[in-house]
Amino acid sequence: MRVSRGFTGSRRGGEPGRLPPGQYDVGSNWPVLTAELTPRVDPDSWTLTVNGRVADPKVWSWQDLRALPPSTYSGDIHCVTTWSKLDTSFTGVSVDELLAAAGPLPEATHMVATSTTGYTTNLPLADITGGKAWIVWEHEGRPLTVEHGGPVRMLVPHLYFWKSAKWIETITLLDHDEPGFWEVRGYHDRGDPWREQRYQGD
């Protein structure tokens, strides 16, 4: 093993194995590294659409979403820029709930999430079903702020955080994979932090 002369590291500590490889604990910070200007999103006119390869395309208002059974994620999130935020929580609704209403067609294998800003990210359906993904509007008990994707963002905490699209508006089910904003710009198609899938080819 080659070492960096004189480097000892100052961010050690915590439970061994808690952080995925190459990540560090950002503590109470929550960096904002969005590639776009923060949009102005009006919750009263905002809607979430699930369309594409579904039996029954659906549109929910924010009020509609809040009437669905709430679901909370408590755990960690990991950004590809190497920060991780531990023991945090988000509340919203499970993506399973939305898909159950829209009815994915048998040929549906992937999805693309699209934001107000035009940002997109792609995910296999296997990564957003079975209690692995949420549409959230609360962070640690408070309304999600706009710089962090509020009023409503996607949450897919087992993958790098660029997959958790801010200001989400549309979930489109597809019968094929369609790389999104960062995925066509050199980043990995799936982005599993435990396999350190940061860039294409990792």
Next chain:
Amino acid sequence: MTEPAPAPGPWQWATVQAVVPENRHVSTLRLVLPTWVPHLPGQHYVVRLTAEDGYTASRSYSVSSPPELTGIVELTVDRLPTGEVSPYLVDEVAAGDEVEVRGPVGGHFVWRGEGPLLLVAGGSGVAPVMAMLRSRRLSHPEVAARLLFSVRSPEDLIFAADLGPETTVVHTRRTPPGSARPAGRITAADIAAVAFDRGPAYVCGSSGFVETAARLLADTGRYDPARILLERYGPTS
């Protein structure tokens, strides 16, 4: 409009040829790469440090050198007082050391020669736009360019020797003697004075600076928001 950017190459150990102080807290590391590929101005490299016991820490740093300078990359590093990687790079690393790097990375905040070119930078956010400015001087001198560079005080200036007539420096805390503009954060008037009416605009700095400057730029109505490209530096250290 966007061509796919290739994935970065594998990790490699680069040799530090020089560490050049830019100001009290910013230094540029000139690295000689065994396997050099031309980067696009605006891209970054990841630096990975490994301790004796195998502990590693990785952070990203923008390339400030132009791709016309073959065989090397210059990474400009702002030393964050509570950082883990940046104090090591600025204080410990010396010429002759080897540093593990991977890159170039990033396919969004990149310049491919389009003009006129507007650059807006806060503090060490000037690093990737300096790569653009330098590349323009060498390969696209016909492209009109302006840089609006916000720093706290005169002694916080970076790349002072490389800033030409295309650059307007604004000071947020303290101005040099005789300055016509009072110290203060970037304003709509500052932006209006440099904005073109077309072409790409690149805004880089802290997340707050970028949000403010890009909003002012969008509010001029002279730019398609899709052509205002942002690079936010987080408190990653």
